[in-house]
Amino acid sequence: MLSKAIRAKRSSCRVLAILLFILFTGFGGQMLLAQSSPGTKATWEIGLTTDLFNRGIKWGNESSTLKSLNLMLEARAKNLGGLFNLNLFAGLGNTNLNGMVFDYLPITLDYEGGSISGIILGLGIDKTVFTASSFNFGWMADFAFDVGFKKSFILEDFITPGEAQAEPDWAQASAGIFVLYDGLEKVQPFLQIAGSKLWGNLKMTEKIEDLIGGQSQDLKGAGIMSITLGWNISLSQKIHLTPRVRVYPGSKTAVGGGLSLFYAF
Amino acid sequence: MKNKNSFFKKRFFLFLISLICLSALILTLGSSELIAQKRKQAKPIIFLDKNNKTKFGENIISNGQANLLSRIKVINQLASKLPKQKFSSRKIIVKFKPEISLQSTENILKVYQPKSYRLIPRINAYVMQVAEGTTVEETLAALRSNPDILYAEPDYKLQLATTPNDQLFRYQYALANPGGILQIPGSPTGKLKADIKATGAWDYAKGDPNVLIAILDSGVDYTHPDLINKVISHGKDFVNNDDDAFDDHWHGTHVAGIIAAATNNSEGIAGVAWNCRILPGKVISADGEGDYSWLIEALIWAADYTSGQAKVQVINMSLGGEEPSQALEDALKYAYNKGIVLVAAAGNHSAPEEPTFVLYPAAYDQYCLAVGASDYNDQIADFSNYGAQLDVTAPGVWILSTIPIAQTEPGYLPYAFASGTSMSAPHVAGFAALLKSTKPWLTPADIMKIIKYTPDDINSADYPGRDDYAGYGRINTERATAPHRITKK
Numbered sequence: 001m002l003s004k005a006i007r008a009k010r011s012s013c014r015v016l017a018i019l020l021f022i023l024f025t026g027f028g029g030q031m032l033l034a035q036s037s038p039g040t041k042a043t044w045e046i047g048l049t050t051d052l053f054n055r056g057i058k059w060g061n062e063s064s065t066l067k068s069l070n071l072m073l074e075a076r077a078k079n080l081g082g083l084f085n086l087n088l089f090a091g092l093g094n095t096n097l098n099g100m101v102f103d104y105l106p107i108t109l110d111y112e113g114g115s116i117s118g119i120i121l122g123l124g125i126d127k128t129v130f131t132a133s134s135f136n137f138g139w140m141a142d143f144a145f146d147v148g149f150k151k152s153f154i155l156e157d158f159i160t161p162g163e164a165q166a167e168p169d170w171a172q173a174s175a176g177i178f179v180l181y182d183g184l185e186k187v188q189p190f191l192q193i194a195g196s197k198l199w200g201n202l203k204m205t206e207k208i209e210d211l212i213g214g215q216s217q218d219l220k221g222a223g224i225m226s227i228t229l230g231w232n233i234s235l236s237q238k239i240h241l242t243p244r245v246r247v248y249p250g251s252k253t254a255v256g257g258g259l260s261l262f263y264a265f
Numbered sequence: 266m267k268n269k270n271s272f273f274k275k276r277f278f279l280f281l282i283s284l285i286c287l288s289a290l291i292l293t294l295g296s297s298e299l300i301a302q303k304r305k306q307a308k309p310i311i312f313l314d315k316n317n318k319t320k321f322g323e324n325i326i327s328n329g330q331a332n333l334l335s336r337i338k339v340i341n342q343l344a345s346k347l348p349k350q351k352f353s354s355r356k357i358i359v360k361f362k363p364e365i366s367l368q369s370t371e372n373i374l375k376v377y378q379p380k381s382y383r384l385i386p387r388i389n390a391y392v393m394q395v396a397e398g399t400t401v402e403e404t405l406a407a408l409r410s411n412p413d414i415l416y417a418e419p420d421y422k423l424q425l426a427t428t429p430n431d432q433l434f435r436y437q438y439a440l441a442n443p444g445g446i447l448q449i450p451g452s453p454t455g456k457l458k459a460d461i462k463a464t465g466a467w468d469y470a471k472g473d474p475n476v477l478i479a480i481l482d483s484g485v486d487y488t489h490p491d492l493i494n495k496v497i498s499h500g501k502d503f504v505n506n507d508d509d510a511f512d513d514h515w516h517g518t519h520v521a522g523i524i525a526a527a528t529n530n531s532e533g534i535a536g537v538a539w540n541c542r543i544l545p546g547k548v549i550s551a552d553g554e555g556d557y558s559w560l561i562e563a564l565i566w567a568a569d570y571t572s573g574q575a576k577v578q579v580i581n582m583s584l585g586g587e588e589p590s591q592a593l594e595d596a597l598k599y600a601y602n603k604g605i606v607l608v609a610a611a612g613n614h615s616a617p618e619e620p621t622f623v624l625y626p627a628a629y630d631q632y633c634l635a636v637g638a639s640d641y642n643d644q645i646a647d648f649s650n651y652g653a654q655l656d657v658t659a660p661g662v663w664i665l666s667t668i669p670i671a672q673t674e675p676g677y678l679p680y681a682f683a684s685g686t687s688m689s690a691p692h693v694a695g696f697a698a699l700l701k702s703t704k705p706w707l708t709p710a711d712i713m714k715i716i717k718y719t720p721d722d723i724n725s726a727d728y729p730g731r732d733d734y735a736g737y738g739r740i741n742t743e744r745a746t747a748p749h750r751i752t753k754k
Contacts, residue, residue, distance in 0.1 A: 101748055106704070106711050107719070108469075110748035153751045157744060159718050159730065159737050164751055211714040 045076040047262035049089060055172075055198055056222030056252025057097075063222055063252045064099035066170065066198070068146060070120050074260060084127035093120035093146040095168045097219070102204045105213040107155075109164055109204060116168050118148035126178065134183030140192060145171035146200075155208060162208030170200025170219070174226055188232040196226040196248065223250015238264045338668065338681040351588065352419035353556050355380070357401055358592040359408055359417040360390040373413055377404060385558070387565045388595040392420065392558040421588040421625075423548065423555035438641045439523075439660030439692060440464065440535060455641035459723075461659060461692055463537055465743030466699060472540035473702035475575040478524050478694055479567035481560060481582050482517030483553070484510040485545035486669035489518060489679055491526040491533035492543065497575060500545035501566055503559035510547035515668045517545060519683055520583045522667030523691035524698070534665060534680065537695025537742070541702060544570060544577055549584060557586060560626070561596040568600035578701040581694035582609040582633075583687035585624025593625060597632040606697040606709045607633040610686035612650035623652040630654045634697075634713055638662060638689040639739045643723040649686055655736040656713070657720055659696075661689030696742050703746065719745040 053068040072091030080086045094115035102109045122144030128136045148168035155162035176194025198221035205214040230244030245257040361370045374382055374393060382393035395404040401419055408417035441464045444457025477497060487496040500510030512518045521543050526536035546567055548559040560582070567577045580600060597607055609627035622628070627635035635654045638646035638661025645651075646662050662684045673679040693716060700712050707715070720738030722729065731737050 103748070104704075104706075106707060106715050107745065108748040110750045112753075113751045114753045155749060155751075157749070159720065159722060162718075166751070208718050209714070211711065211718055213711075 042077045042080045043264060045078070045262040045264045047074045047076065047260050048072070049074045049091075049258055049260040051258030052256045053093075054246075054254040054256030055248045056250050056254045057198065057219045058222050058251070059100060059217050059219040062099075062101065064097070065252065065254050066200075066219065067096040067115075067256075068120070069094045069096075069115070070146075070258075072120060074262070076262060084125045087124040087126075087142070089123070089144075090119070090121045093118045093148070095146055095148050095170065097168055097202050100202055100217055100219075102206075102215045102217055104215040105204065105206050106211050107162075107206060107208065107213075109206060111166060111202070111204065113151065113153055113166060116148045116151045116166060118146050118168065120144060120146045128180070134181055136180040136182060138178055138180075139176070140178050140194065141173075141175040143171070143173045145169075155206065158208050160209055162206060162211075164204060164206045167203045168200065169203075170198065172196060172198040172221070176226075180232075186234045190228075190230050190232065192226070192228040192230075194226050194228075195224055197221060197224065221248065221250065222252040222254075223248050225249055240264075336676060336678045337665070338674065338677045350422055352401065352421045353558075354401060355394050356420035356556060356558060357393050357395060357404055357408065357417060358390055358420055358558055358561070358590065359393060360388070360415045360592065360595075361413055362415045365413050369413075373411065377407060385562055385565060385592070385596070387569075387599050388561070388592060390561070390592045390595065392562075416591045418590055418592065419588070421557045421586040421590060423557065423560060423584045423586050439664055439688075440537070442641060453641065456643055459639075459641055459643040459660075459739075461537070461696065461739070462741050462743035463535075466696075466746040467539065469746040469748075470699040470703045472525070472538040472699055473705075474540050474542055475573075476538070476541045476579070476698050476702045476705075477544045477570070477572075477575050477577045478538065478541055478579045478581060478698050479544045479546055479563075479570070479577045480517055480521050480524065480691075481546045481548050481563045481567065481580060482512075482520050482584065483514035483549035483551075484512035484517045484547035485521045485543060486512045486518040486667070486671070486679075487545065489522075489667050489670055491667050491679075492518070492521055493527075495525050495527055495536075495541075495543050496521075497542045497544055497572055500547065501563070502547040503563050503566075504547050504550045504555070510545035512545075512547075512669045513551040514549060514553055515672050515681070516549065516553065516583070516687065517547070518669045519664075519666045519681065520581060520687060520691045521545070522680075523664060523688060524581060524695040526667055534667065537692055538698040538702070541695070541698040542575065555584065557590050557593055560584070561590075561592050564596040564600050568603045568605055577605055578705075579606045579608065579694050579697045581691050582607070582626055583685075583690045585610055585612050585627055587622075587624060589625055589628070594629050594632070597626055597629050601632040601709055604709060606694075606701065606712050608690050608694040608697060609633050609635060610690040611635045611637045611652075611655055613638075613648040613685050613687075615648055615650050621650050621652065623650050623654040628652070628654045630656075632709075634693055634716060635736070636661075636686060636690040636693045637734075637736060638684070638686045639723060639735070643721070643739055645724065645734050646684070646686075648684075649689075651734045653733055655733055656717055657693060657736045658723070658739045659689040659692035660739070661686050661692075664688035693740055696740055696745070699742065699746060715745050716740060 049072045051070045055066050057066045070093045072089040074089040077086040096115045098112050100111045124142030126140035128138040130137050150165050150167045153164045155164055174194040174196035178192040180190040182188050201216045201218045203216045226248050228246045233241045240262055242260040247255050378396035380394035382391050405417055408414050438455055442455050442460035444455050446454055502510045525538045525541050525543050526534045528535040528539040546563040548563045549555040567580055570577050611627050612624035615621040623635045626633050634656045637649040637655050637658040639658040640646055640662035663682050665682050668681045670679045697712050717737045720740050722738040724735045
């Protein structure tokens with residue numbers, strides 16, 4: 001189980017490295033293009049995003065839902081190097097993995113302890129490939145990972161109170177296509193359909209006197225797809241809002257969504 | 266014509282004979298079915314309802330018999346009597362220093378002219394019968410003065426940990442105590458849930474047939490209807506030195522029923538470890554006595570026993586002796602190191618104003634769980650030995666279980682009520698088997714800790730936490746097997 005967790009972390013690192021490579025390539029391209037054609041300079045936006053991440057997960061032979069209420073700062077570079085748009089985000093995540101059972105521990109634990117805070121980091125890129133009438137078609141990819149803090153719980157009902165510690169980690173990588181309609185003046189609805197992979201684990205340790213056990217419960221997404229419907233709403237020249245609804249269909253379908261407020265400069 | 270007549274006569278005669286035979290057959294079958302029905306109706310049945318609460322008597326009442334309780338024997342023989350001698354008058358256990366070769370050890374032993382000797386494998390100790398005309402004490406003194414010998418000790422006597430009684434109980438309150446007045450003579454009031462919470466545990470663990478519980482005792486009546494499908498082999502008899510551990514006492518069969526009687530079969534009693542199986546080892550004679558050497562050999566044998574996928578994971582010892590023994594400790598260590606959970610009775614000789622102590626092997630704290638007895642009110646039984654090595658308690662007063670059919674008196678059922686820490690230990694052994702079945706990766710140390718840290722502290726008002734009288738408390742199988750919910754608070 002430990003090796004699975006290590007593998008998951010390694011995979012996260014690889015995906016992150018690839019995205020960073022793309023990012024730096026983008027920056028490099030941007031710089032080159034800026035030298036050759038000053039008109040292609042990227043525009044930057046910063047914003048605040050609140051997001052309810054909600055996705056069906058599988059662990060062992062069971063399934064439940066991973067919920068995470070995230071509050072993030074987001075930076076967005078549009079038309080970076082004339083190649084693509086880039087999103088970077090970082091913030092606080094609150095991962096809730098209620099319902100996970102740890103039956104490898106000496107005393108089986110059923111986790112109903114609610115949210116565990118952590119740090120969420122990620123980035124995304126998208127690029128319009130072609131335009132037909134007012135419809136823009138393109139591709140997108142994003143990656144996010146959450147590193148949870150340890151959270152302690154008192155184990156009551158035993159001869160002496162024990163302690164359990166929970167620590168979640170998870171990551172998600174998605175890649176797919178989108179269509180954006182820019183025929184309206186202030187609203188641009190868009191639809192994304194992506195293949196999406198989620199993996200992670202919840203580590204649990206228990207200690208009652210000298211009875212000590214630990215288990216890392218690996219988890220993965222219950223499906224392989226995400227569908228996002230959103231709207232870019234221009235509130236003013238520099239401020240705009242992006243509400244979105246996201247569905248992860250699969251053996252345990254879950255619906256989430258978020259709201260972002262951006263300021264362009 | 267004559268021929269034709271004789272032909273018809275013959276046919277009529279044959280037809281008549283066939284008719285008679287057929288009638289006889291029908292009558293025979295009918296009567297045997299009636300007998301079978303009668304037998305079935307008269308079967309000793311203790312029903313289990315869907316909550317696994319025992320209900321006695323329905324079948325008997327329908328059979329026109331007034332009271333099933335009158336057909337359940339009460340063990341009132343003094344099975345826990347103190348042995349007449351503290352140790353065997355003819356046998357000694359001796360172990361040589363590791364640097365002495367096997368050939369040399371035998372040569373040295375022969376110097377003492379033993380009547381016989383045999384090696385206990387794995388722990389490399391000898392059981393020797395002293396020479397004619399010499400006493401155990403003399404031989405021991407001579408052996409102990411030999412620098413090649415690591416230890417030499419008497420072959421102490423074992424005693425069964427059962428207290429006599431003369432009352433009946435109506436329920437297996439130990440598994441699920443309904444509380445209120447228990448419908449037995451004397452009508453004592455039982456405390457609701459003063460039990461091991463077996464019904465709660467069975468939702469999560471019913472045991473694995475490959476988890477064997479070795480019962481080192483007086484043997485087991487493996488023909489008993491509640492045990493016949495639960496005993497993996499006829500075991501080994503260390504008393505008579507053969508491969509048939511049939512119970513000629515009653516104690517081992519009673520212990521076996523508590524641990525793993527066939528359960529949820531609409532018949533008899535429920536065992537703690539539903540699906541686990543039993544391996545009997547006979548170390549107690551028909552008189553209720555045994556020698557340490559038999560127990561030591563049985564421990565080694567049980568620890569090494571395998572049958573296909575099945576192996577011994579738990580050993581129950583509802584017996585004990587007053588003296589420590591290095592060889593016994595070595596044997597316990599051997600079994601423990603093979604991943605086996607060892608459970609033993611604390612003993613039944615507690616008396617007011619008299620010093621008491623936990624018997625051996627239970628007192629070997631590192632390797633063995635020492636079990637004391639509690640009652641239907643979660644009170645510590647007055648006979649239950651106590652001391653620093655006591656780990657937990659389990660119900661041990663008026664426990665209903667199986668007894669050998671051969672020892673069932675006419676008109677009685679092959680079940681009996683008995684009391685003692687002997688009856689407490691098998692509850693813990695069954696509990697350990699349930700844990701081992703659901704989590705086979707746990708070590709004996711883990712299982713011992715789980716059993717110790719999950720009980721109900723029944724004497725917390727006077728002695729909160731672990732104490733010498735109840736140990737950590739009365740075992741709670743549900744708390745150890747059911748998932749423990751972690752909540753926000």
